[in-house]
Amino acid sequence: MAEIEALLADLDAESADADRLVADLPPDRWSAPTPAVGWTVAHQIAHLLWTDERSLLAATDPEGFQRVLQELADSPDPLRFVDLGAQELAVLPPPELLSRWRQGRAALRTALGAVPPGTRLPWYGPPMSAASMATARIMETWAHGQDLADTLGAVREPTARLRHIAHLGVRTRDFAYAANGFDAPIAPFRVELTGPDGDVWSWGPEEGAQRVSGPALDFCLLVTQRRHRADLALRADGADADRWLDIAQAFAGPPGTGRAPSTAGPEAAA
Known part of the structure:
Protein backbone atom coordinates (compact mmCIF):
# COMPACT_ATOMS: atom_id res chain seq x y z
CA MET A 1 0.00 0.00 0.00
CA GLY A 153 7.43 28.46 -24.00
CA ALA A 154 7.42 27.28 -20.39
CA VAL A 155 10.45 25.85 -18.60
CA ARG A 156 9.89 22.85 -16.32
CA GLU A 157 12.41 21.93 -13.68
CA PRO A 158 13.22 18.18 -13.74
CA THR A 159 12.30 16.32 -10.56
CA ALA A 160 12.96 12.94 -8.98
CA ARG A 161 9.66 11.81 -10.52
CA LEU A 162 11.66 11.20 -13.68
CA ARG A 163 12.82 7.96 -12.09
CA HIS A 164 9.39 6.41 -12.70
CA ILE A 165 9.60 7.28 -16.39
CA ALA A 166 13.19 6.06 -16.68
CA HIS A 167 12.22 2.79 -14.99
CA LEU A 168 9.39 2.29 -17.45
CA GLY A 169 11.74 3.12 -20.31
CA VAL A 170 14.12 0.40 -19.17
CA ARG A 171 11.32 -2.11 -18.59
CA THR A 172 9.94 -1.59 -22.10
CA ARG A 173 13.22 -2.36 -23.88
CA ASP A 174 12.05 -5.70 -25.28
CA PHE A 175 8.70 -4.21 -26.32
CA ALA A 176 10.49 -1.52 -28.33
CA TYR A 177 12.51 -4.15 -30.17
CA ALA A 178 9.39 -6.22 -30.93
CA ALA A 179 7.38 -3.17 -32.04
CA ASN A 180 10.07 -2.45 -34.60
CA GLY A 181 10.33 -6.03 -35.85
CA PHE A 182 13.58 -6.94 -34.09
CA ASP A 183 14.44 -9.78 -31.75
CA ALA A 184 15.31 -8.41 -28.32
CA PRO A 185 18.77 -9.22 -26.96
CA ILE A 186 18.78 -11.93 -24.33
CA ALA A 187 21.19 -10.26 -21.92
CA PRO A 188 20.00 -7.24 -19.89
CA PHE A 189 21.67 -3.90 -20.50
CA ARG A 190 23.39 -1.77 -17.89
CA VAL A 191 21.72 1.62 -17.67
CA GLU A 192 23.21 4.40 -15.55
CA LEU A 193 21.43 7.75 -15.46
CA THR A 194 22.21 10.91 -13.53
CA GLY A 195 19.15 12.26 -11.75
CA PRO A 196 18.30 15.93 -11.27
CA ASP A 197 19.99 15.96 -7.85
CA GLY A 198 23.19 14.37 -9.13
CA ASP A 199 22.56 10.87 -7.83
CA VAL A 200 22.99 7.91 -10.19
CA TRP A 201 20.06 5.65 -10.99
CA SER A 202 21.04 2.24 -12.32
CA TRP A 203 19.47 -0.87 -13.80
CA GLY A 204 20.99 -4.14 -14.98
CA PRO A 205 24.21 -5.93 -14.06
CA GLU A 206 27.28 -3.80 -13.37
CA GLU A 207 29.31 -6.01 -15.71
CA GLY A 208 26.82 -5.67 -18.58
CA ALA A 209 28.60 -5.34 -21.94
CA GLN A 210 25.79 -3.30 -23.50
CA ARG A 211 25.49 0.02 -21.67
CA VAL A 212 23.54 3.27 -21.79
CA SER A 213 24.44 6.32 -19.74
CA GLY A 214 23.66 10.01 -19.53
CA PRO A 215 21.25 12.47 -17.90
CA ALA A 216 17.97 10.98 -16.68
CA LEU A 217 16.07 13.87 -18.26
CA ASP A 218 17.53 13.10 -21.66
CA PHE A 219 16.68 9.41 -21.34
CA CYS A 220 13.09 10.26 -20.43
CA LEU A 221 12.82 12.66 -23.37
CA LEU A 222 14.12 9.85 -25.59
CA VAL A 223 11.86 7.02 -24.44
CA THR A 224 8.78 9.26 -24.63
CA GLN A 225 10.01 10.42 -28.06
CA ARG A 226 9.85 14.11 -27.12
CA ARG A 227 13.36 14.78 -28.46
CA HIS A 228 15.46 13.29 -31.23
CA ARG A 229 18.40 11.24 -30.09
CA ALA A 230 20.80 13.63 -31.87
CA ASP A 231 19.75 16.40 -29.46
CA LEU A 232 20.43 14.40 -26.32
CA ALA A 233 23.58 13.70 -24.31
CA LEU A 234 23.12 9.94 -24.13
CA ARG A 235 25.89 7.43 -24.69
CA ALA A 236 25.53 3.85 -25.93
CA ASP A 237 28.29 1.30 -25.61
CA GLY A 238 27.66 -1.75 -27.75
CA ALA A 239 25.75 -2.30 -31.01
CA ASP A 240 22.58 -3.56 -29.32
CA ALA A 241 22.43 -0.62 -26.91
CA ASP A 242 23.04 1.73 -29.82
CA ARG A 243 20.11 0.26 -31.76
CA TRP A 244 17.89 0.51 -28.68
CA LEU A 245 18.43 4.25 -28.41
CA ASP A 246 17.17 4.58 -31.98
CA ILE A 247 13.89 2.73 -31.30
CA ALA A 248 13.20 3.14 -27.56
CA GLN A 249 9.63 3.94 -26.53
CA ALA A 250 8.02 3.72 -23.12
CA PHE A 251 4.46 3.97 -24.45
CA ALA A 252 2.23 1.23 -25.84
CA GLY A 253 1.21 0.96 -29.46
CA PRO A 254 3.05 0.98 -32.80
CA PRO A 255 6.39 2.73 -33.19
CA GLY A 256 6.05 6.47 -32.88
CA THR A 257 7.30 8.87 -35.52
CA GLY A 258 9.37 10.73 -32.92
CA ARG A 259 10.60 14.28 -33.38
CA ALA A 260 12.92 15.76 -35.94
CA PRO A 261 16.40 16.75 -34.76
CA SER A 262 17.01 20.38 -34.00
CA THR A 263 19.87 22.34 -35.47
CA ALA A 264 21.17 23.45 -32.11
CA GLY A 265 22.62 20.17 -30.83
CA PRO A 266 22.24 18.37 -27.49
CA GLU A 267 22.08 21.56 -25.45
CA ALA A 268 18.75 22.45 -27.07
CA ALA A 269 16.93 19.69 -25.16
CA ALA A 270 18.43 20.43 -21.77
Whole structure:
Protein backbone atom coordinates (compact mmCIF):
# COMPACT_ATOMS: atom_id res chain seq x y z
CA MET A 1 0.00 0.00 0.00
CA ALA A 2 2.89 2.35 0.69
CA GLU A 3 4.17 1.87 -2.87
CA ILE A 4 0.89 2.73 -4.54
CA GLU A 5 0.33 5.74 -2.30
CA ALA A 6 3.78 7.10 -3.14
CA LEU A 7 3.11 6.59 -6.84
CA LEU A 8 -0.27 8.28 -6.62
CA ALA A 9 1.26 11.23 -4.80
CA ASP A 10 3.76 11.60 -7.63
CA LEU A 11 0.94 11.29 -10.17
CA ASP A 12 -0.87 14.09 -8.36
CA ALA A 13 2.23 16.25 -8.54
CA GLU A 14 2.83 15.52 -12.22
CA SER A 15 -0.79 16.26 -13.07
CA ALA A 16 -0.65 19.53 -11.13
CA ASP A 17 2.50 20.48 -13.04
CA ALA A 18 0.72 20.01 -16.38
CA ASP A 19 -2.43 21.67 -15.05
CA ARG A 20 -0.63 24.89 -14.15
CA LEU A 21 0.44 25.28 -17.77
CA VAL A 22 -3.15 25.57 -18.99
CA ALA A 23 -5.08 26.70 -15.91
CA ASP A 24 -5.03 30.38 -16.90
CA LEU A 25 -4.63 29.93 -20.64
CA PRO A 26 -6.84 32.24 -22.75
CA PRO A 27 -9.47 30.36 -24.77
CA ASP A 28 -7.84 31.15 -28.11
CA ARG A 29 -4.55 29.55 -27.02
CA TRP A 30 -6.20 26.15 -26.60
CA SER A 31 -6.20 25.84 -30.39
CA ALA A 32 -2.42 26.43 -30.62
CA PRO A 33 -0.60 23.61 -32.44
CA THR A 34 1.77 21.50 -30.35
CA PRO A 35 4.84 19.48 -31.42
CA ALA A 36 2.57 16.44 -31.86
CA VAL A 37 1.48 16.78 -35.49
CA GLY A 38 -2.24 17.55 -35.76
CA TRP A 39 -2.68 18.03 -32.02
CA THR A 40 -3.52 21.31 -30.35
CA VAL A 41 -3.30 22.19 -26.67
CA ALA A 42 -6.90 20.99 -26.37
CA HIS A 43 -5.98 17.64 -27.93
CA GLN A 44 -3.20 17.17 -25.37
CA ILE A 45 -5.54 17.66 -22.41
CA ALA A 46 -8.30 15.69 -24.14
CA HIS A 47 -5.94 12.75 -24.55
CA LEU A 48 -4.97 12.80 -20.88
CA LEU A 49 -8.66 12.95 -19.97
CA TRP A 50 -9.55 10.11 -22.35
CA THR A 51 -6.79 7.87 -21.01
CA ASP A 52 -7.65 8.65 -17.39
CA GLU A 53 -11.28 7.75 -18.03
CA ARG A 54 -10.33 4.50 -19.74
CA SER A 55 -7.99 3.69 -16.84
CA LEU A 56 -10.81 4.42 -14.40
CA LEU A 57 -13.07 2.02 -16.29
CA ALA A 58 -10.40 -0.69 -16.16
CA ALA A 59 -9.96 -0.18 -12.40
CA THR A 60 -13.66 -0.09 -11.50
CA ASP A 61 -15.45 -2.14 -14.18
CA PRO A 62 -13.18 -4.77 -15.77
CA GLU A 63 -16.10 -6.38 -17.61
CA GLY A 64 -17.07 -2.99 -19.05
CA PHE A 65 -13.51 -2.47 -20.20
CA GLN A 66 -13.52 -5.87 -21.89
CA ARG A 67 -16.58 -4.75 -23.84
CA VAL A 68 -14.66 -1.67 -24.95
CA LEU A 69 -11.83 -3.91 -26.12
CA GLN A 70 -14.27 -6.02 -28.13
CA GLU A 71 -15.80 -2.94 -29.73
CA LEU A 72 -12.30 -1.81 -30.66
CA ALA A 73 -11.49 -5.20 -32.20
CA ASP A 74 -14.68 -4.98 -34.29
CA SER A 75 -14.06 -1.40 -35.45
CA PRO A 76 -12.93 -0.74 -39.06
CA ASP A 77 -9.87 1.27 -37.98
CA PRO A 78 -8.67 -0.12 -34.62
CA LEU A 79 -5.27 1.61 -34.78
CA ARG A 80 -6.71 5.14 -34.66
CA PHE A 81 -8.69 4.82 -31.44
CA VAL A 82 -6.28 7.01 -29.45
CA ASP A 83 -6.41 9.86 -31.95
CA LEU A 84 -10.16 9.55 -32.30
CA GLY A 85 -10.62 9.70 -28.52
CA ALA A 86 -8.63 12.93 -28.35
CA GLN A 87 -10.51 14.43 -31.30
CA GLU A 88 -13.90 13.72 -29.77
CA LEU A 89 -13.04 15.42 -26.47
CA ALA A 90 -10.94 18.29 -27.84
CA VAL A 91 -14.08 20.02 -29.14
CA LEU A 92 -15.33 20.64 -25.59
CA PRO A 93 -15.14 24.25 -24.37
CA PRO A 94 -11.80 24.71 -22.56
CA PRO A 95 -13.34 25.27 -19.09
CA GLU A 96 -15.41 22.10 -19.45
CA LEU A 97 -12.48 20.09 -20.77
CA LEU A 98 -10.22 21.24 -17.94
CA SER A 99 -12.86 20.61 -15.27
CA ARG A 100 -13.60 17.14 -16.61
CA TRP A 101 -9.90 16.26 -16.69
CA ARG A 102 -9.51 17.35 -13.08
CA GLN A 103 -12.51 15.31 -12.00
CA GLY A 104 -11.40 12.28 -13.98
CA ARG A 105 -7.87 12.16 -12.63
CA ALA A 106 -9.15 12.60 -9.06
CA ALA A 107 -11.55 9.70 -9.52
CA LEU A 108 -8.77 7.57 -11.00
CA ARG A 109 -6.51 8.32 -8.05
CA THR A 110 -9.19 7.12 -5.63
CA ALA A 111 -9.90 4.00 -7.71
CA LEU A 112 -6.26 2.96 -8.05
CA GLY A 113 -5.72 3.44 -4.32
CA ALA A 114 -8.59 1.01 -3.66
CA VAL A 115 -7.43 -1.79 -5.99
CA PRO A 116 -6.64 -4.89 -3.87
CA PRO A 117 -2.97 -5.92 -3.91
CA GLY A 118 -2.25 -8.56 -6.54
CA THR A 119 -5.12 -7.52 -8.79
CA ARG A 120 -4.36 -7.31 -12.51
CA LEU A 121 -6.25 -4.64 -14.41
CA PRO A 122 -7.20 -5.15 -18.06
CA TRP A 123 -5.63 -2.82 -20.61
CA TYR A 124 -5.02 -2.44 -24.35
CA GLY A 125 -1.82 -4.41 -23.89
CA PRO A 126 -1.07 -6.98 -21.18
CA PRO A 127 -3.00 -6.65 -17.88
CA MET A 128 -1.20 -4.59 -15.27
CA SER A 129 -1.14 -3.89 -11.56
CA ALA A 130 -2.44 -0.65 -10.08
CA ALA A 131 1.16 0.40 -9.47
CA SER A 132 2.07 -0.19 -13.11
CA MET A 133 -0.97 1.76 -14.26
CA ALA A 134 -0.07 4.66 -11.99
CA THR A 135 3.49 4.60 -13.34
CA ALA A 136 2.18 4.65 -16.90
CA ARG A 137 -0.05 7.62 -16.08
CA ILE A 138 2.95 9.48 -14.60
CA MET A 139 4.91 8.83 -17.79
CA GLU A 140 2.17 9.94 -20.12
CA THR A 141 1.22 13.00 -18.07
CA TRP A 142 4.85 14.09 -18.00
CA ALA A 143 5.28 13.52 -21.74
CA HIS A 144 2.19 15.48 -22.73
CA GLY A 145 3.12 18.12 -20.20
CA GLN A 146 6.39 18.46 -22.11
CA ASP A 147 4.43 19.07 -25.31
CA LEU A 148 2.46 21.78 -23.51
CA ALA A 149 5.60 23.37 -22.10
CA ASP A 150 7.26 23.37 -25.52
CA THR A 151 4.18 24.95 -27.09
CA LEU A 152 3.75 27.64 -24.47
CA GLY A 153 7.43 28.46 -24.00
CA ALA A 154 7.42 27.28 -20.39
CA VAL A 155 10.45 25.85 -18.60
CA ARG A 156 9.89 22.85 -16.32
CA GLU A 157 12.41 21.93 -13.68
CA PRO A 158 13.22 18.18 -13.74
CA THR A 159 12.30 16.32 -10.56
CA ALA A 160 12.96 12.94 -8.98
CA ARG A 161 9.66 11.81 -10.52
CA LEU A 162 11.66 11.20 -13.68
CA ARG A 163 12.82 7.96 -12.09
CA HIS A 164 9.39 6.41 -12.70
CA ILE A 165 9.60 7.28 -16.39
CA ALA A 166 13.19 6.06 -16.68
CA HIS A 167 12.22 2.79 -14.99
CA LEU A 168 9.39 2.29 -17.45
CA GLY A 169 11.74 3.12 -20.31
CA VAL A 170 14.12 0.40 -19.17
CA ARG A 171 11.32 -2.11 -18.59
CA THR A 172 9.94 -1.59 -22.10
CA ARG A 173 13.22 -2.36 -23.88
CA ASP A 174 12.05 -5.70 -25.28
CA PHE A 175 8.70 -4.21 -26.32
CA ALA A 176 10.49 -1.52 -28.33
CA TYR A 177 12.51 -4.15 -30.17
CA ALA A 178 9.39 -6.22 -30.93
CA ALA A 179 7.38 -3.17 -32.04
CA ASN A 180 10.07 -2.45 -34.60
CA GLY A 181 10.33 -6.03 -35.85
CA PHE A 182 13.58 -6.94 -34.09
CA ASP A 183 14.44 -9.78 -31.75
CA ALA A 184 15.31 -8.41 -28.32
CA PRO A 185 18.77 -9.22 -26.96
CA ILE A 186 18.78 -11.93 -24.33
CA ALA A 187 21.19 -10.26 -21.92
CA PRO A 188 20.00 -7.24 -19.89
CA PHE A 189 21.67 -3.90 -20.50
CA ARG A 190 23.39 -1.77 -17.89
CA VAL A 191 21.72 1.62 -17.67
CA GLU A 192 23.21 4.40 -15.55
CA LEU A 193 21.43 7.75 -15.46
CA THR A 194 22.21 10.91 -13.53
CA GLY A 195 19.15 12.26 -11.75
CA PRO A 196 18.30 15.93 -11.27
CA ASP A 197 19.99 15.96 -7.85
CA GLY A 198 23.19 14.37 -9.13
CA ASP A 199 22.56 10.87 -7.83
CA VAL A 200 22.99 7.91 -10.19
CA TRP A 201 20.06 5.65 -10.99
CA SER A 202 21.04 2.24 -12.32
CA TRP A 203 19.47 -0.87 -13.80
CA GLY A 204 20.99 -4.14 -14.98
CA PRO A 205 24.21 -5.93 -14.06
CA GLU A 206 27.28 -3.80 -13.37
CA GLU A 207 29.31 -6.01 -15.71
CA GLY A 208 26.82 -5.67 -18.58
CA ALA A 209 28.60 -5.34 -21.94
CA GLN A 210 25.79 -3.30 -23.50
CA ARG A 211 25.49 0.02 -21.67
CA VAL A 212 23.54 3.27 -21.79
CA SER A 213 24.44 6.32 -19.74
CA GLY A 214 23.66 10.01 -19.53
CA PRO A 215 21.25 12.47 -17.90
CA ALA A 216 17.97 10.98 -16.68
CA LEU A 217 16.07 13.87 -18.26
CA ASP A 218 17.53 13.10 -21.66
CA PHE A 219 16.68 9.41 -21.34
CA CYS A 220 13.09 10.26 -20.43
CA LEU A 221 12.82 12.66 -23.37
CA LEU A 222 14.12 9.85 -25.59
CA VAL A 223 11.86 7.02 -24.44
CA THR A 224 8.78 9.26 -24.63
CA GLN A 225 10.01 10.42 -28.06
CA ARG A 226 9.85 14.11 -27.12
CA ARG A 227 13.36 14.78 -28.46
CA HIS A 228 15.46 13.29 -31.23
CA ARG A 229 18.40 11.24 -30.09
CA ALA A 230 20.80 13.63 -31.87
CA ASP A 231 19.75 16.40 -29.46
CA LEU A 232 20.43 14.40 -26.32
CA ALA A 233 23.58 13.70 -24.31
CA LEU A 234 23.12 9.94 -24.13
CA ARG A 235 25.89 7.43 -24.69
CA ALA A 236 25.53 3.85 -25.93
CA ASP A 237 28.29 1.30 -25.61
CA GLY A 238 27.66 -1.75 -27.75
CA ALA A 239 25.75 -2.30 -31.01
CA ASP A 240 22.58 -3.56 -29.32
CA ALA A 241 22.43 -0.62 -26.91
CA ASP A 242 23.04 1.73 -29.82
CA ARG A 243 20.11 0.26 -31.76
CA TRP A 244 17.89 0.51 -28.68
CA LEU A 245 18.43 4.25 -28.41
CA ASP A 246 17.17 4.58 -31.98
CA ILE A 247 13.89 2.73 -31.30
CA ALA A 248 13.20 3.14 -27.56
CA GLN A 249 9.63 3.94 -26.53
CA ALA A 250 8.02 3.72 -23.12
CA PHE A 251 4.46 3.97 -24.45
CA ALA A 252 2.23 1.23 -25.84
CA GLY A 253 1.21 0.96 -29.46
CA PRO A 254 3.05 0.98 -32.80
CA PRO A 255 6.39 2.73 -33.19
CA GLY A 256 6.05 6.47 -32.88
CA THR A 257 7.30 8.87 -35.52
CA GLY A 258 9.37 10.73 -32.92
CA ARG A 259 10.60 14.28 -33.38
CA ALA A 260 12.92 15.76 -35.94
CA PRO A 261 16.40 16.75 -34.76
CA SER A 262 17.01 20.38 -34.00
CA THR A 263 19.87 22.34 -35.47
CA ALA A 264 21.17 23.45 -32.11
CA GLY A 265 22.62 20.17 -30.83
CA PRO A 266 22.24 18.37 -27.49
CA GLU A 267 22.08 21.56 -25.45
CA ALA A 268 18.75 22.45 -27.07
CA ALA A 269 16.93 19.69 -25.16
CA ALA A 270 18.43 20.43 -21.77
